[in-house]
Amino acid sequence: MDRVRVGIIGCGNISSSYLTNARKFPILEVMTLADLDVERAKARAREFSVPKACSVAELLADETIEIVINLTIPAVHAEVALQCIAAGKHVISEKPLAVTREDGKKVLAAAKKAKLRVGGAPDTFLGAGHQLARKLLDDGAIGRPVAATAYMMSHGHESWHPDPEFYYKPGGGPMFDMGPYYITDLLQILGPARRVSGIASIAIPERTITSKPKHGTKIKVETPDHVTGNIEFENGCIATVITSFATWYGQYYSPITIFGTEGTLMVPDPNGFDGEVKVWRNDKHQGKEFQPVPFVHRLGYGRSVGAADMAYAIRSGRPHRASGEQAYATLDIMEGFLDASRTGKNHVVKAKYDRPAPLPPGLAEGVLDE
Ligand SMILES: NC(=O)c1ccc[n+]([C@@H]2O[C@H](COP(=O)([O-])OP(=O)(O)OC[C@H]3O[C@@H](n4cnc5c(N)ncnc54)[C@H](O)[C@@H]3O)[C@@H](O)[C@H]2O)c1
Structure with a gap:
């Protein structure tokens, strides 16, 4: 199966966990790192032997990058995801998908229109x-x-x-x-x-x-x-x-x-x-x-498994599991607790949500499809 070229935007704290774990999935080829602070991206690229570190604009202009992993701060998750979609890339963002329902909806709608995939953490x-x-x-x-x-x-x-x-x-x-x-x-x-x-x-x-x-x-x-x-x-x-x-x-x-x-x-x-x-x-x-209860699934996944699953899904045409719809349903419920507290009324959930397919037990190391 062809490897999927990946770029990461946001090279702060959690990026080292993603870069460490992405190595466990041969389908992921992490090619480029970008950050508002390009020096930070360069330092991470040296640390993890990633070929290129550059500005966000340069990463987005690279037509060979298929998936962007968005590890920026929550306040800009939606904005960065929308930039990735506008640049023709699939995107999987750290949690939460957005900080408001309105922004979360914009991300899902833009991806649907562009026929691109949106994913959201957590992938735990x-x-x-x-x-x-x-x-x-x-x-x-x-x-x-x-x-x-x-x-x-x-x-x-x-x-x-x-x-x-x-x-x-x-x-x-x-x-x-x-x-x-x-x-x-x-x-x-x-x-x-x-x-x-x-x-x-x-x-x-x-x-x-x-x-x-x-x-x-x-x-x-x-x-x-x-x-x-x-x-x-x-x-x-x-x-x-x-x-x-x-x-x-x-x-x-x-x-x-x-x-x-x-x-x-x-x-x-x-x-x-x-x-x-x-x-x-x-x-x-x-x-x-x-x-x-004894485990039946593969142990040892870390942050990046959701992106690897999206990469397999792109190649085989199946749905990816850490989906934008799941991340949106989570956001809607989280906002729902606060809305209900403010208004004294229950929040009625309208967001469509289907459970992702379960992972098959006994997968081989580094692969997510049987
Ligand atoms: N740190 C953790 O333990 C942890 C764990 C799980 C999830 N997360 C999530 O991961 C995300 C990142 O957390 P972190 O701790 O790595 O934060 P961080 O502040 O250490 O890093 C964020 C990076 O994003 C960059 N950035 C901000 N806005 C940007 C933009 N518009 N374009 C490009 N780069 C931009 C910043 O320069 C910074 O380098 C958050 O959503 C957080 O909720 C963090």
């Missing part, structure tokens, strides 16, 4: 832990899903992040920062959502940075730092979601748990790929602990 749901959780649910291991919980409880980022202010401004907050991992995984396991309720608060209105170099600087919190709500799925399951920057982290909860009519499924942290999956069944495990 393609990890062995999350694919196994979905397979167990689909195979009826816990019966019909009735309830789910998804908890991301933390105290925020001002103790370690060098410049944490943006986490507490509109477009930030725990839901937009971490929600994409949890909501995407719930969608791929449980399917499309019907409606969303929500209550959110600014629980700690002022933060003090304790990391360097801004130690001692105060932050005024201008977006909810504690966001809670429920999602009703079309299959009838109701998920209760909490994302918080206002609580102290504890190990007492499971990141995602699905409760069914026959048992319960513990899903690993959706900010990772391969965590352990555990099941407890009413007919087998009375008086016993949750039982770990």
